[in-house]
Structures are given as C-alpha cells and as structure tokens.
Amino acid sequence: xxxxxKATGAGIVLLTGLCAFGIIGVVVFVMGTIIAGGHxxxxxxxxxxxxxxxxxxxxxxxxxVGTFFLVLIMSIVxxxxxxxxxxxxxxxxxxxxxxxxxxxxxxxxxxxxxxIVFGLFGLGFFIQFVGRNMDRLFTPEGQxxxxxxCILWASLTMALLTLPVVIVSVEEAVRAVPKELxxxxxxxxxxxxxxIIRIVLPNSIxxxxxxxxxxxxxxxxxxxxxxxxxxxxxxxxxxxxxxxxFMELGYHVYIMSTxxxxxxxxxxxxxxxxxxxxxxxxALNFSAIYLRYWxxxxxxx
Amino acid sequence: xxxxxxxxxxxAAAVSLWYGAKRALSDxxxxxxxxxxTAFIGPSGCGKSTFLRLFNRMNDLIEGVRITGxxxxxxxxxxxxxxxxxxxRRKVGMIFQKSNPFPKSVYENVAYGPRIQGIKRKSDLDAxxxxxxxxSALWDEVKDGxxxxxxxxxxxxxxxxxxxxxxxxxxxxxxxxxxxxxxxxLSTAKIEExxxxxKTDYTIVIVTHNMQQASRVSDYTxxxxxxxxxxxxxxxxxxxxxxxxxxxxYITGRFG
Numbered sequence: 035x036x037x038x039x040k041a042t043g044a045g046i047v048l049l050t051g052l053c054a055f056g057i058i059g060v061v062v063f064v065m066g067t068i069i070a071g072g073h074x075x076x077x078x079x080x081x082x083x084x085x086x087x088x089x090x091x092x093x094x095x096x097x098x099v100g101t102f103f104l105v106l107i108m109s110i111v112x113x114x115x116x117x118x119x120x121x122x123x124x125x126x127x128x129x130x131x132x133x134x135x136x137x138x139x140x141x142x143x144x145x146x147x148x149x150i151v152f153g154l155f156g157l158g159f160f161i162q163f164v165g166r167n168m169d170r171l172f173t174p175e176g177q178x179x180x181x182x183x184c185i186l187w188a189s190l191t192m193a194l195l196t197l198p199v200v201i202v203s204v205e206e207a208v209r210a211v212p213k214e215l216x217x218x219x220x221x222x223x224x225x226x227x228x229x230i231i232r233i234v235l236p237n238s239i240x241x242x243x244x245x246x247x248x249x250x251x252x253x254x255x256x257x258x259x260x261x262x263x264x265x266x267x268x269x270x271x272x273x274x275x276x277x278x279x280f281m282e283l284g285y286h287v288y289i290m291s292t293x294x295x296x297x298x299x300x301x302x303x304x305x306x307x308x309x310x311x312x313x314x315x316x317a318l319n320f321s322a323i324y325l326r327y328w329x330x331x332x333x334x335x
Numbered sequence: 336x337x338x339x340x341x342x343x344x345x346x347a348a349a350v351s352l353w354y355g356a357k358r359a360l361s362d363x364x365x366x367x368x369x370x371x372x373t374a375f376i377g378p379s380g381c382g383k384s385t386f387l388r389l390f391n392r393m394n395d396l397i398e399g400v401r402i403t404g405x406x407x408x409x410x411x412x413x414x415x416x417x418x419x420x421x422x423x424r425r426k427v428g429m430i431f432q433k434s435n436p437f438p439k440s441v442y443e444n445v446a447y448g449p450r451i452q453g454i455k456r457k458s459d460l461d462a463x464x465x466x467x468x469x470x471s472a473l474w475d476e477v478k479d480g481x482x483x484x485x486x487x488x489x490x491x492x493x494x495x496x497x498x499x500x501x502x503x504x505x506x507x508x509x510x511x512x513x514x515x516x517x518x519x520x521l522s523t524a525k526i527e528e529x530x531x532x533x534k535t536d537y538t539i540v541i542v543t544h545n546m547q548q549a550s551r552v553s554d555y556t557x558x559x560x561x562x563x564x565x566x567x568x569x570x571x572x573x574x575x576x577x578x579x580x581x582x583x584x585y586i587t588g589r590f591g
Contacts, residue, residue, distance in 0.1 A: 128398065212435070214431060214433060214435035215435060215437060215438075217393065217396070217429075217431065217435070218431065218435045218436075218437065218497070218500075219437075219447070220393070220396070220424065221391060221393065221424055221428065221429040221431075221501070222424065222425075222428070222447060222448040222451065222500065222501065222503075222504055223421050223422070223424040223425035223448060223451060223452070223504055224421075224447075224448075224451045225421055228451055232447070232451075233437060237438065
C-alpha cells in the first residue's frame with residue numbers, strides 16, 4: 035500500500051515535470067528553428083530593401099513600414115478611446131450599476147472574439163457600409179476610394195481588437211492613483227474633471243503607455259483582422275495616404291508560405307521575416323512588462 | 336481667551352448622517368466661532384471626522400451617505416441644491432490626517448489651487464507660493480529647493496506644505512483632520528505653533544485624538560461619543576470642570 039502510494043507520488047512529479055519542461059522545450063525548439071533558419075538572411079539590406087524578383091529575393095522594408103503605420107494609426111485611435119472608456123468606467127459610473135456591468139461585459143466579450151471575426155466585421159462594416167457610403171457621397175460616380183480595403187480600415191479594425199487591452203491596463207493604473215491625492219485636489223476647489231486631468235491622468239501615464247504598447251504588440255502579431263481590410267500581397271510602392279493598401283510582416287509570412295510560387299526557395303526570407311516579427315513583439319512586451327513593474331514599484335512608495 | 340461676541344461662522348442644526356443603514360451622527364447641533372480654534376475630541380468612530388467633513392462636503396464622495404438637518408456657513412445653507420461645491424471648498428480648506436502632497440514640486444503643490452482658479456502669471460504665482468510657504472513656516476526650509484519633489488520632504492514638512500497649499504486658495508475656514516497624528520513630537524509642536532499663529536486670520540476646526548493637543552491649541556472643545564455631541568464648551572471649562580461625568584471620564588483617560 036505504502037509503496038504504491040510512493041510510486042504514484044513519484045509518477046505525478048515526473049508527469050507534471052515533463053509537462054513543464056515540455057513547454058520550455060517547445061519554446062527553445064521554435065526559437066531555435068527560427069533563429070537557425072533566419073539569422074543568415076538578417077542583414078541591414080534585408081531590412082531596408084523591397085522584395086525583388088517576384089518576391090524570391092530582396093527584403094521586407096515595405097512590410098516593416100506597413101506594420102509601423104498600421105500600429106501607429108491603430109494607437110492614435112485606440113489609446114484615446116480606450117483611455118476615455120477606462121476613465122468613464124472607473125470615475126463616473128457606480129461600480130455596481132448596470133451601466134458599469136454592461137460595459138465590462140462588452141469589453142470582456144470583445145476580448146474573447148476570434149480575430150477572424152474582427153476581420154469580417156471590418157470588411158462588412160468599415161469597407162462595405164462606411165466606406166461605400168463615403169464614396170457615394172464624396173467621390174465621383176463609379177470610383178472606389180474608401181469602399182475598398184485600405185490602411186485606415188485595417189487600423190480601425192485592429193483598434194477594435196486591441197481596445198480591451200488598453201481599457202484594462204488604463205483602468206488598473208487609474209485605480210492605483212491614491213484616493214488621498216484626489217481628495218486633496220477636490221478639497222482645493224478643483225472640479226472632478228480638473229482632478230482627472232491634472233492629477234489622475236498624469237499619475238496613470240505609465241499605465242496608458244503600457245496599454246498602448248501591449249495593444250501594439252497584440253496588433254503587430256495578428257493577421258486575420260487585416261486579411262480582408264487592407265493588407266496587400268505585394269505593392270510596388272509604399273502607402274502614402276489613408277486609402278492605400280499596405281504590406282505587413284505577419285501577412286507577409288502568411289503569403290510567402292502559402293501563396294508563393296516556390297515556397298522552398300523563399301524559406302530563408304520567411305524565417306527572417308518571422309524573426310523580425312518575433313523580435314518586435316518580444317521587445318514591445320518586455321517594455322510593457324518593465325513599465326508596469328516600474329509603475330507598481332513607484333505606487334508602493 | 337476669545338470674547339463672547341465673536342461672530343458665529345458655522346451653524347449645524349440637528350444634523351444626522353447615515354452611511355447606508357448605519358447612523359454615524361445623531362442630531363448634532365453646534366455653533367463654531369470666527370477666528371477661534373475649535374477642537375473635536377472623542378474615541379475612534381465617534382463621528383468627529385464625519386462631522387468635520389460635512390463642512391466642505393467631503394462626505395459627498397462616499398456612496399450611500401444620507402444627511403438630515405442643516406449646516407450653514409455665513410448664513411448660507413451649504414447643502415442646498417444650487418450651492419457650488421467648488422466655491423464652498425475654496426472657502427473651506429482641508430488638511431488631512433495623512434499628509435498628501437501631489438507628486439509634483441514644492442512650488443507646483445502650492446500653485447495648484449491658484450492655477451485651477453486661472454492664475455497664470457509667473458510673478459503672481461511666485462508671490463502666492465512665497466506668501467503661503469512663509470505663512471506655514473516652511474519657506475526657510477524649502478526656498479532653495481522649490482522645484483524639488485515634495486515627496487522628498489520629511490513628514491512634518493509635507494504636512495506644513497499641505498497647509499501652505501490649502502492657504503493658497505485663500506480660504507476663510509481651515510478644517511484639520513488629525514493633522515499631527517502621524518508626526519513626531521517636534522513636528523507636532525511646529526504644527527501646533529502654526530495653528531496658533533493661523534487663528535488670527537482663519538477659523539480653524541481641528542479633529543484630534545490627543546487631549547493635550549486639544550487643550551494646548553483650542554479655544555473651544557467639543558466632545559463626541561457614539562455619533563452624538565456630548566458636551567461643548569470653552570476649552571478651559573471642558574478640561575477643568577466639565578458638566579458631564581462622561582466628558583470627565585474621557586478627558587481624564589478613564590475610558591476611550
């Protein structure tokens with residue numbers, strides 16, 4: 035009896051340990067494969083030149099630029115909207131009211147929607163509804179300017195997808211602002227709004243930045259939302275206006291590995307592109323983690 | 336001792352207050368005189384801080400508070416619907432138990448209130464900052480570090496900075512909620528000295544746990560117990576010949 039119990043115990047330790055180390059193994063394997071396959075291609079020239087010879091050579095510069103503008107426009111829209119929502123949620127509604135509950139429910143639901151659904155929503159709402167109607171009103175008959183995939187609609191779709199990340203992060207930061215500081219401000223004759231602008235927001239700035247960075251890192255890693263809303267297979271020039279299509283890193287990996295004429299020949303490019311994408315998301319995530327750590331440490335003082 | 340004809344500034348009539356279903360104040364009626372120091376004493380949870388916070392409507396921030404009775408300041412009912420709380424709070428400043436300077440420079444802390452009021456000229460702000468820091472006896476200690484963070488000051492200095500910050504909006508009344516309870520004896524003495532000089536210009540209401548402090552700084556003392564005002568009189572009377580046994584027991588330390 036005793037011996038069998040001991041054996042079971044040892045078995046459980048072994049099993050749980052294997053699972054845990056298995057995860058490390060997977061990470062090492064994935065990273066190792068990507069680095070091994072991609073590091074040879076990672077040159078300055080690769081990062082700064084456009085694809086050439088039917089995308090079998092050259093670099094990924096347009097995809098980097100496209101990704102940059104995608105997340106930039108996304109942040110310009112998403113961070114303010116998310117911040118305002120978080121301020122409203124934490125400062126203006128009673129926590130147990132049905133308004134607060136329904137907003138929270140909506141935010142959580144938004145966070146749980148598969149990203150491809152966002153892509154379809156973007157296509158249906160932004161392009162076919164908003165865009166087509168804009169064209170009907172503002173552009174000469176028969177021309178498509180806004181009623182087609184472009185960087186603006188892709189960015190807005192991505193902003194919707196990343197909104198919950200911003201809201202949660204900002205709300206946490208806003209709540210961490212000590213009650214004493216708000217009271218001090220109000221007792222000096224400041225209105226609630228003045229207190230939010232002058233005390234609450236400046237003291238939540240790291241939370242807002244963290245939210246922005248997490249959103250960017252999430253956005254940079256998603257392909258599905260931009261599939262139908264603006265990403266292009268190949269473009270001979272960089273996007274110059276909001277109604278242009280764009281190339282993007284994640285999408286570039288996807289098309290190179292599934293749509294290209296010779297997948298074998300471009301394996302190096304694929305690995306290197308993936309490596310760039312990974313490094314970008316890691317760097318963003320680590321800076322978000324560091325900012326959050328710094329913020330917590332500061333708020334404890 | 337103040338003369339009897341000193342004007343009454345704050346008048347509370349039959350004030351009761353509930354936090355949800357819990358009654359925190361019962362039928363409190365009292366008058367507070369101009370340019371005097373009035374101390375509220377009593378054991379923890381007796382309602383003295385709650386009563387103090389009625390005068391600048393800080394209780395408004397707590398959900399589920401219900402108030403009956405009336406509080407008037409200079410004849411104005413401060414709980415009437417049309418009252419501007421912001422104006423009230425400019426007139427009635429507050430110092431909190433835990434010093435709460437903003438994580439800004441010493442200068443910006445004092446300039447906060449005036450800036451909110453729309454004062455922008457640097458020379459005007461400079462003058463206000465210097466005047467208030469001098470009034471709160473902090474100027475000599477911080478004049479060379481006006482642009483350093485206020486969080487680098489000692490606890491006592493921070494509390495005097497909070498007093499300077501409150502003075503900068505030119506209040507007429509100062510509410511102090513146990514302003515020295517977190518300070519060492521030396522810093523406490525400085526705050527008490529400050530209260531003594533400030534009362535020539537301001538009406539001061541102070542909540543304190545410290546009997547000696549109440550007897551040292553105040554002209555009038557009110558003893559609260561279980562949400563009721565038990566006894567209220569001139570401080571020397573309260574401390575030497577209180578009318579009620581309960582007051583005497585508390586003051587002499589037999590309970591509480």
